[in-house]
Structures are given as structure tokens and as C-alpha cells.
Amino acid sequence: MSDPRAEKFLELFNKGKEFTEELLRENERLRYRIASMEERFREIVEENKDFAGRYAEIEEQNNNLASLYVASYQLHSTLDFREVIQIVQEIIVNLIGAKSFAIALLDENTNELRTIAWEGEDVMPGVDTLSVSLGAGVIGGVAASGESWFLREGAPSLDRPLAAVPLKIKDQSIGVIAVYNLLVQKEAFTAVDYELFALLAAHASTAIFSSKLFAQSERRLNTIQSFLDLLTTS
Amino acid sequence: MTSENAKFLIVEDSPTMRQLISFSLRRFRNATIIEACDGVDALKKLSGPEKFDLILTDINMPVMDGLKLVSHVRQTAGLKDIPIIIITTEGAEEDRERGLALGANAYIPKPIQSSHLIRTISELLN
Numbered sequence: 001m002s003d004p005r006a007e008k009f010l011e012l013f014n015k016g017k018e019f020t021e022e023l024l025r026e027n028e029r030l031r032y033r034i035a036s037m038e039e040r041f042r043e044i045v046e047e048n049k050d051f052a053g054r055y056a057e058i059e060e061q062n063n064n065l066a067s068l069y070v071a072s073y074q075l076h077s078t079l080d081f082r083e084v085i086q087i088v089q090e091i092i093v094n095l096i097g098a099k100s101f102a103i104a105l106l107d108e109n110t111n112e113l114r115t116i117a118w119e120g121e122d123v124m125p126g127v128d129t130l131s132v133s134l135g136a137g138v139i140g141g142v143a144a145s146g147e148s149w150f151l152r153e154g155a156p157s158l159d160r161p162l163a164a165v166p167l168k169i170k171d172q173s174i175g176v177i178a179v180y181n182l183l184v185q186k187e188a189f190t191a192v193d194y195e196l197f198a199l200l201a202a203h204a205s206t207a208i209f210s211s212k213l214f215a216q217s218e219r220r221l222n223t224i225q226s227f228l229d230l231l232t233t234s
Numbered sequence: 235m236t237s238e239n240a241k242f243l244i245v246e247d248s249p250t251m252r253q254l255i256s257f258s259l260r261r262f263r264n265a266t267i268i269e270a271c272d273g274v275d276a277l278k279k280l281s282g283p284e285k286f287d288l289i290l291t292d293i294n295m296p297v298m299d300g301l302k303l304v305s306h307v308r309q310t311a312g313l314k315d316i317p318i319i320i321i322t323t324e325g326a327e328e329d330r331e332r333g334l335a336l337g338a339n340a341y342i343p344k345p346i347q348s349s350h351l352i353r354t355i356s357e358l359l360n
Contacts, residue, residue: 056349059348059349060347060349062348063347063348063349066254066257066258066348067254067345069257070250070253070254070257071250073253074249074250074253077249087249087250090248090249090250090251091250093323093344094248094250094251094254094323094344094345095250095254095345096345097323097344097345099323183323183325183343183344184325184326185325185343186325186345
């Protein structure tokens with residue numbers, strides 16, 4: 001005959017065993033769930049990194065587009081020749097970050113490129129009096145070929161700027177922008193600078209050309225008006 | 235003070251830069267943007283009825299430069315607590331120190347990165 005206390009103990013022991021086994025199974029389920037959640041957490045962290053990267057990329061593109069929009073908008077905001085040149089200078093200094101540069105226009109009669117606006121003659125002496133024959137050297141070559149030129153190695157000099165960009169209307173160059181030095185805080189050209197150079201090559205040239213034509217037509221109009229006034233008063 | 239509904243004064247002689255900065259500031263909801271072309275024009279606008287939350291100024295400007303403007307604002311009751319950001323081509327460390335010593339809260343060299351400008355403004359206003 002068995003001892004009832006022993007049976008009671010055995011019953012309790014078995015219940016305890018079942019409970020422990022259930023706890024162990026629950027523990028195993030929870031471990032699995034935690035592992036899945038950790039895996040999902042890692043995935044979300046990676047996704048967040050990806051989103052942050054894409055956000056920064058979009059932010060940069062937005063910044064670049066704003067610069068290009070503003071440059072284009074300003075270039076076509078006036079028909080006054082001096083104002084157009086001033087805007088081109090502002091773009092080169094403020095948006096590209098150039099310290100020393102020259103804007104040289106082609107004299108069609110002499111085929112010479114001459115500086116009409118500049119900055120930074122203290123760091124690049126002679127930038128203010130640049131005079132180059134079409135086809136001669138880097139700057140003349142850029143005007144003749146219509147292809148931009150960027151210095152790959154070595155220090156810039158008056159004949160070899162950091163960048164030389166043609167001002168083109170279709171296939172004809174009307175001048176060149178030569179950049180010699182960058183601002184102290186600007187280490188090198190960035191992707192948007194090349195876009196800005198391309199924009200200047202096309203838009204600055206048409207803006208300069210239009211403003212010159214406008215000035216000429218204004219002068220002619222004044223001459224005709226004076227002539228008409230003379231005829232009507234005499 | 236928060237960057238929402240903020241009133242900004244841009245002091246710049248270059249219309250190109252004014253437009254570019256203005257473009258960046260439009261990220262702030264309901265922002266009011268007033269432009270001045272030099273220090274004297276800025277002081278005129280600051281002495282009017284408008285209450286500005288932040289001034290963004292260039293250094294090299296005709297009539298009155300940005301450093302004189304910062305100095306003037308910091309000595310004027312009613313204006314001296316307005317945060318000022320200098321945005322300039324003068325990127326040397328000594329220029330930065332001079333600007334901050336005069337009382338500017340931040341110094342951003344050109345060419346500006348919109349994200350940098352937005353972050354700086356948010357830190358100053360929020």
C-alpha cells in the first residue's frame with residue numbers, strides 16, 4: 001500500500017514538472033519571437049540608414065537645383081549689359097566659390113579675347129588685362145573649340161586656369177570664363193559646379209548677346225528718334 | 235521662439251544670393267522673408283514695426299558692411315537679442331573669429347549648402 005503523502009508529493013511534483021516544461025516551451029517561443037524582433041529591428045535600422053542616405057541625396061539635389069534655377073532666373077532677369085555681367089560675376093563668386101577669375105569677350109574685328117570683368121587680380125596678376133588671340137593657348141583654344149577645359153594637375157597660371165568655359169551661342173563662342181583660384185574654404189569643384197559651368201556656357205552667352213543687341217537697338221532707336229525730331233522741328 | 239512663423243531679414247547686396255537664401259528659408263512653414271541690400275537698408279527695416287526673429291547678413295556690402303551691422307544691432311536695445319548668421323565669401327578662420335567676436339551667432343562661408351543653413355537656423359530658433 002502506497003503512502004498518500006508520497007502520492008500527493010508525486011502529484012505535485014508532476015504538476016510542477018508540467019508547469020516547468022510549459023515555462024520552458026513558453027521561454028523557447030519568446031526567445032524565437034525576440035530573435036525575430038531583433039532581426040526586424042536590424043532591418044529597420046538598415047532601412048533608416050538607407051532613408052537617411054536618400055534624404056541627404058535628395059537634399060543635395062534640391063540644393064543643386066535651387067542654385068541652377070536661381071542662376072538661370074537671374075541671368076535672364078535683365079537686358080542691361082552691365083547688370084548681366086554683374087550677375088555672371090555673382091554666380092562665379094557666390095555659387096561656384098571662385099576667388100580669382102576673368103570674363104573675356106571676343107572682339108570679332110580683331111579675333112582677340114579681352115577681359116571685360118574680373119576679380120582677384122591680387123592673387124592672379126594680369127587677370128584684369130587678359131588679351132588672347134582666338135585659338136592661342138588654353139583660353140584661346142577653348143574659345144575656338146567651344147569645349148570646356150579643366151586643369152588636371154599643377155598650379156594654375158594666367159595661361160592655364162583651373163577652369164576655362166566657353167560662352168557659346170550654338171557653335172559660336174562669344175567669350176570665355178576663366179577661373180584661376182577658389183575661395184579658401186572651397187577645396188575643389190563639386191558636381192554642381194560643372195552643372196553651373198554648363199549653364200553659364202549656354203545661358204550667360206545668350207544673356208550677354210541679348211543685352212548687347214538690346215543696347216545697340218536702343219542706340220539706333222535714339223538716333224532715329226533724334227533724326228525724326230530734327231525733321232519735324234525744321 | 236520656433237522656426238515656424240519666423241520672420242527673417244536677409245541682408246545681401248547680391249540679388250542672386252538673396253534669391254538663393256530666400257529659396258532655402260521657404261522650408262520653414264509660414265516664414266516671412268524681408269530683404270535688405272546693405273547695412274543701412276537693414277537698420278531702416280529693423281527700426282520699423284516688423285519684429286525679426288533672425289538676421290542673415292553678408293559681410294562685403296556697399297554703404298554699410300555686415301560687421302558694422304552686427305556691431306550696431308548688438309548695441310541697440312530691442313534688437314540686441316536677435317540671432318545673427320553671417321554668410322560670406324570670407325572663409326578664413328580669423329574672419330570667422332572676428333564675426334563671432336562682434337556678436338554673430340553663426341558664421342557660414344559661401345557657397346552655402348542649404349541643409350547646413352537650415353540646420354543652423356533650426357538650432358538657433360528652436
